[in-house]
Amino acid sequence: MAIAKPVGDDSAVVVRVRNLKKSFDGAHVLKDISLDLRQNENLVILGRSGSGKSVLIKCMVGLILADGGEIELLGYKVRALTPAKLNAMRQQIGFSFQSSALYDSMTVQENLEFPLKRNLALFNKNELNELVMTALQDVGLEDAAQKRPAELSGGMKKRIGIARTLILKPKIILYDEPTAGLDPITSMEINELILTVRKKYNTSAIIITHDISCARQTSDSIVALVNGQIRVEAKFDELKNTNDPELAPFFKY
């Protein structure tokens, strides 16, 4: 069992994963994963495609049921939650999807209003507008409110996806490949946005990526996942000179 971070000040831990296991049709995707995320920390999970990164964060929010182990988010033991408590927990977690997953039948404004209406039963037009505009300003897209997702570029979709996670003021944000498919300049802007969001909203984040510049720019620490197992946990500077044959190629390109 590899514990990615030694347990020190327990009160600051917002995500605790212990011995997490998941397999699909006999293929072991996650093997005994243990890690901690602390308050206000940005933890990058670095790994190649198919290493189990996305499955890990989907297990954390209960989108995929783990086969074994424990997951604790903000004190909620995810695997033992009733549907109502799972919903309550999810409202405190932001999840930014790789594909952005914007609701394509709605405008950007409606996308952002949706969680407010559903979770907070907020229907006052002025209040909704104010909250939506604040979230859009945070991601620098206040002019996009009336656009539909199909009219947005990849980078804009990512930003709107992040704005939608911010609208409920989450305590933890899980970013799934935030820079995948973006050009280097837009990727850099998204990385800066991730840092700005942490500063403004005081969030903790787990960032799933295989993009080494994203890892360098956004991480406080990095957990390297290889074939469903944690290979190493370190700071970026400690990791960049690694001799590990699975990890060294990340730093060459």
Added chain:
Amino acid sequence: MKLRSLLLTYEGIYRFAQKIFRQLLFASSEWREILRQCYAAGNRSFFLVGFTAFLAGIVFTRQSRPSLSSFGAESWLPSLVSQAVVRSLGPLITGLICAGKIGSNIGAELSSMKVTEQIDAMEVSGTRPFSFLVVSRVVATTLMLPILVVFADSIALMGSYVTVHAINNTGFRLYFNEVSSKITYLDIFSSIIKATFFGFAIGFVSCYVGYNSENGTAGVGKAANKAVVISMSFIFIIDLISLQFLNLFR
């Protein structure tokens, strides 16, 4: 292995149905979405149902007339057509058209939301997508089908009247007096109940296949196709069962 997969599918269907019935108790909180879906379902099928029912009324009248004439029973035409339309033709035409129009739409829409992770995005933000996407659609189709059936019946009878009037110059009042004298409350009531079951079947099947679709974009087409085919099959099965049941009272 096949048996296991079949049993898992049945279990999935059972759990899906259980979830719908459990959440139906709180469906009133989804009234905005239910109204939107009712409008979408009605608006989507209104013209086609009316047009097809009108043509069916004409065709059925024209085809039945020679047979009745050969027995000298042409005056029975309004009662024959009205009974056929209200008891079977109206609900069946409406059900089949709605299975095609509404069922394929729901199946494709939910399936596309599933493969683009939009449903997952709703799940992880705690917005209860099942009640928003599934319960609202099932309630909407269940409510709209009976309304569409009443509309289709009326239009089919109008089609029949236009035909009879064109051939025999029969008056409007005389024709509809004949129609109403042969239609019983049981006919109307059973037709509406049957349409309610048709609506539920279309909503349930389409939502189930859409919500549980897999295999990326290919799955979207497959879900739309399955939604139509299975809904249509259910419509015929429900029609047959209801016929057997109603014969006990006739």
